Amino acid sequence: MNLQFIGIDPNTGDGESPTVWVDQQAKELVLQGWKPGTDLAAACAQFEVPGHAVGIPDHEAVIRIPARMVAMIREACDAIERPDVP
Template identity: 75%
Template sequence: MPLRFIGIDPNTGDHESPTVWVDEEEQELVLQGWKPGPELEAECAAFRVPGHAAGIPEHEAVVRIPARMVSVIREACDALERTERLR
């Protein structure tokens, strides 16, 4: 899976690096973020809407991404839309 690096948290220090990539082949965003605390993970696991079962499946994860990365996530979405149009 060749990933295309889009951006990293502009406030990244030596020990943290929320990051956004695009997998153009799979047409997916790939996000690296902070692990949530137990309270947030429990809240997400309990969330229910139609089509969304309670719990977090073993093959999924909850991550936190800082709001200051919105422009990086937008850029990744735009990159995926461009590659989709080229298909």
């Protein structure tokens, strides 16, 4: 796996480190964030929309990313869509 580091929460320094990477080979964003409280996870698990069963599968997770990282997520989206990167 060849991860491209995009950025880390600018407020890192207190032991927390939400981070954004791109996996160019898989064409996926890779996000590290905070685990949600049980209330948020339960609320997300209750959503039922077309193509999405109720609940969160064991192989998936809900995470929180601070809004101050939106620019990094946009950069990751741009990076993954670049045709010149394998």
